[in-house]
Amino acid sequence: KNEVEQSPQNLTAQEGEFITINCSYSVGISALHWLQQHPGGGIVSLFMLSSGKKKHGRLIATINIQEKHSSLHITASHPRDSAVYICAVPPPYGGSQGNLIFGKGTKLSVKP
Amino acid sequence: DSGVTQTPKHLITATGQRVTLRCSPRSGDLSVYWYQQSLDQGLQFLIQYYNGEERAKGNILERFSAQQFPDLHSELNLSSLELGDSALYFCASSADGGRTDTQYFGPGTRLTVL
Numbered sequence: 319k320n321e322v323e324q325s326p327q328n329l330t331a332q333e334g335e336f337i338t339i340n341c342s343y344s345v346g347i348s349a350l351h352w353l354q355q356h357p358g359g360g361i362v363s364l365f366m367l368s369s370g371k372k373k374h375g376r377l378i379a380t381i382n383i384q385e386k387h388s389s390l391h392i393t394a395s396h397p398r399d400s401a402v403y404i405c406a407v408p409p410p411y412g413g414s415q416g417n418l419i420f421g422k423g424t425k426l427s428v429k430p
Numbered sequence: 431d432s433g434v435t436q437t438p439k440h441l442i443t444a445t446g447q448r449v450t451l452r453c454s455p456r457s458g459d460l461s462v463y464w465y466q467q468s469l470d471q472g473l474q475f476l477i478q479y480y481n482g483e484e485r486a487k488g489n490i491l492e493r494f495s496a497q498q499f500p501d502l503h504s505e506l507n508l509s510s511l512e513l514g515d516s517a518l519y520f521c522a523s524s525a526d527g528g529r530t531d532t533q534y535f536g537p538g539t540r541l542t543v544l
Contacts, residue, residue, distance in 0.1 A: 361535040420473040
């Protein structure tokens with residue numbers, strides 16, 4: 319079973335701050351997902367990455383496969399970034415299954 | 431808007447009852463996933479279908495069943511409901527259900543069992 323650990327669990331930031339959320343997993347994977355869950359409950363896929371770094375607007379995701387670690391960075395944070403950020407990985411066994419194992423999420427609150 | 435639709439948005443029912451949740455995947459996606467999100471367990475995978483066939487099974491109770499129809503929509507049936515089944519149920523879809531597919535989530539169905 320792949321264990322997914324996120325830190326911190328809760329994060330409060332001031333608008334404009336640089337934010338980092340971390341994710342570690344126990345077993346090698348083919349890809350890692352970062353998801354965003356808004357206060358209303360909806361889930362949006364932010365990134366899927368298997369190596370290196372990806373950038374979308376003010377969001378940057380990095381992954382180190384050897385260290386089994388990924389980070390999600392938010393530059394120039396804004397109150398609308400307030401959400402729960404969830405890291406997810408596929409299961410460690412082989413085969414074609416694409417289901418995900420989720421971390422417990424990091425609740426981010428950005429104050430104006 | 432992810433393109434994945436789920437109905438109903440909210441469902442309130444009593445213990446012992448049976449409900450059906452419905453999901454329509456994004457146009458062109460062949461794989462559908464069902465996830466449950468409860469306060470104490472977080473997000474958990476229930477079951478995955480690909481082009482009408484079950485592909486993977488997670489922590490799905492025997493009281494729960496699902497299927498994917500020829501038009502690719504999927505239904506999750508929950509029976510003999512218990513208080514602990516109260517949760518958000520998400521459906522997601524992806525192009526071919528593989529390990530590196532991006533999954534697109536529906537808005538969820540909030541189930542309350544009283």
